[in-house]
Amino acid sequence: MPRPVPAPGDGDRPGAPAAPRADCIADSAGGLTFDVEAPGRAESWDAALLLRRRGGRDGGAAGELRLPLVPAGRGRLRAVLPSTVVLPEGRWDAYEAAPGAEPVRLTPGISDLRTIVDRHPDPGRGSVAVRLPYATKHGNLSVRSWLRSPHAEAGDLHVRDGELLVEGRLYGAVPGPGAAVEVRCRRDPSEIRTVPVTADGTRFSCTLPYPEFAGPWQGGDEPWDLWLRPAAGAGAVRISRILDDVADKKAVFGYPVRPLSTPRGPALIGPYYTVDNDLSVRLTEPEPGPGPEAGKG
The missing domain is CATH 2.60.40 (Immunoglobulin-like)
Structure with a gap:
C-alpha cells in the first residue's frame, strides 16, 4: 500500500518522513x-x-x-x-x-x-x-x-425570469441541421426536454424554459443533465466546462435560483456544475420559512 502523507505535526517528530x-x-x-x-x-x-x-x-x-x-x-x-x-x-x-x-x-x-x-x-x-x-x-x-471527442464547452450562463440562456462552443465538430440540446432527468431517463440550438460556426446557444421541468418533479433534489446533439442523428455530447484552471466548479461557481410552480407545490430551479464539471440544472425544495409563531416571546 502507498505510504500515507504524515498528519499535521508528524514532521516535527524525529524520523517522521516529510511528504515530498x-x-x-x-x-x-x-x-x-x-x-x-x-x-x-x-x-x-x-x-x-x-x-x-x-x-x-x-x-x-x-x-x-x-x-x-x-x-x-x-x-x-x-x-x-x-x-x-x-x-x-x-x-x-x-x-x-x-x-x-x-x-x-x-x-x-x-x-x-x-x-x-x-x-x-x-x-x-x-x-x-x-x-x-x-x-x-x-x-x-x-x-x-x-x-472528450467531440467536446461541448459551456460558456456564459444567463439566468433570467423563467428561463436559462446557455452559450457554448463545440470542438471537434460543427453544429449542423437539427442541432439541439437535450436535458435529461437523471432520476427518469425517459424524461427528456429538447430545445433547438442557434449556431454561429462552432458557437451555439439555447434557451431552457424552466416551466418545462415542473411536471416530472417529485420533490427533493432532482438534477437534469445537459447534452448537445450536434446534428439530427448524431451522438449526444455532454456539455461541460473544462477549459480553465478550476478543478471543482461545483464548490466554486454559484448561480441564482428562480422560483418555479409545480403540481407538487413551489420549487427552486437553477444551473450548477457537477463534480465532473458537467453542466446540469436542478430542482430543489425551498427552505422552510418561519412559522406563524416565529418572533414571538
Missing part, C-alpha cells in the same frame, strides 16, 4: 511538468513519478502511468507528461516511486497554470484533452484528466 512537494507547470499544448523536491536525492536516476487512476485496479494497464524522474538541478527531480501521451479521463493520484520502497503521495507546491486559463484548442481537432493538477481535500496532489 511537487511544483507543476502546464504548457499550452496540454502537457504537464512536475518538479519534485528531492534534497539528498537530486542526482538519482532510478525514481519515477507514478500517476494512479482513482478507482482503477493496481497494476492495470489503464490504471497506472509511470513517468521517469530525472535530475533537474537545485535539489529537484523532474518528470514530464507530454500532451502526446494519452491520459484516460478520471482522477489520477500522484506518487513518488523509488526502488525498494512503497510509493509515497506527493503534496502540491506551486502550480503555474496560466496557459490553461481560457484555453482555446484548435476547433478542427477531433478531441480535447485537459490535465489539471489540484490539491485534494487531504492536501495531496492529484491530476484531473478530461478526454
Whole structure:
C-alpha cells in the first residue's frame, strides 16, 4: 500500500518522513511538468513519478502511468507528461516511486497554470484533452484528466425570469441541421426536454424554459443533465466546462435560483456544475420559512 502523507505535526517528530512537494507547470499544448523536491536525492536516476487512476485496479494497464524522474538541478527531480501521451479521463493520484520502497503521495507546491486559463484548442481537432493538477481535500496532489471527442464547452450562463440562456462552443465538430440540446432527468431517463440550438460556426446557444421541468418533479433534489446533439442523428455530447484552471466548479461557481410552480407545490430551479464539471440544472425544495409563531416571546 502507498505510504500515507504524515498528519499535521508528524514532521516535527524525529524520523517522521516529510511528504515530498511537487511544483507543476502546464504548457499550452496540454502537457504537464512536475518538479519534485528531492534534497539528498537530486542526482538519482532510478525514481519515477507514478500517476494512479482513482478507482482503477493496481497494476492495470489503464490504471497506472509511470513517468521517469530525472535530475533537474537545485535539489529537484523532474518528470514530464507530454500532451502526446494519452491520459484516460478520471482522477489520477500522484506518487513518488523509488526502488525498494512503497510509493509515497506527493503534496502540491506551486502550480503555474496560466496557459490553461481560457484555453482555446484548435476547433478542427477531433478531441480535447485537459490535465489539471489540484490539491485534494487531504492536501495531496492529484491530476484531473478530461478526454472528450467531440467536446461541448459551456460558456456564459444567463439566468433570467423563467428561463436559462446557455452559450457554448463545440470542438471537434460543427453544429449542423437539427442541432439541439437535450436535458435529461437523471432520476427518469425517459424524461427528456429538447430545445433547438442557434449556431454561429462552432458557437451555439439555447434557451431552457424552466416551466418545462415542473411536471416530472417529485420533490427533493432532482438534477437534469445537459447534452448537445450536434446534428439530427448524431451522438449526444455532454456539455461541460473544462477549459480553465478550476478543478471543482461545483464548490466554486454559484448561480441564482428562480422560483418555479409545480403540481407538487413551489420549487427552486437553477444551473450548477457537477463534480465532473458537467453542466446540469436542478430542482430543489425551498427552505422552510418561519412559522406563524416565529418572533414571538
